[in-house]
Amino acid sequence: MTQEQQDKLDAAAFRRLLAHLDNRKDVQNIELMILAGFCRNCFSKWYKAAADDLGVELTDDQARERIYGMPYSEWKEKHQQPATEEQMAAFNALQKK
Numbered sequence: 200m201t202q203e204q205q206d207k208l209d210a211a212a213f214r215r216l217l218a219h220l221d222n223r224k225d226v227q228n229i230e231l232m233i234l235a236g237f238c239r240n241c242f243s244k245w246y247k248a249a250a251d252d253l254g255v256e257l258t259d260d261q262a263r264e265r266i267y268g269m270p271y272s273e274w275k276e277k278h279q280q281p282a283t284e285e286q287m288a289a290f291n292a293l294q295k296k
Contacts, residue, residue: 221268224278233289242266 200208220226220239228238243259243266250257263271282290 217266217268220266224274227280227282227286229282229286229290233286233293236293239263239266243271 220242228240231238232241240263243263246265247257247259247262250262260271267274
C-alpha cells in the first residue's frame, strides 16, 4: 500500500467515524469517556493538534465544529444531557486508576 492510498483510507475512516458520531448524538461524551477513554472534545483537540503540527490555522472552535458538525454551543444545547450520578461515579473511578 502506498502512503497516498493509506492517507485516503485514513481519511475515509475518519469521515465514517464522524458520521457515526453524528448519527449517535444520543451517546453522551461522558459515556464515551467511560467506555473508550476519549470523547468528541478529545477528538476535536486531536484535530486541532494535527492542524497545528501541519501549520494549518484552525481555532479550537473551528475544530469542535468539524467534529460536532455544528457549533459546540448549539450541540450542547440540543444534545447534551446532564451527567447522572452513576456516570459521574464511573468517570471518577476511572480517573483514580
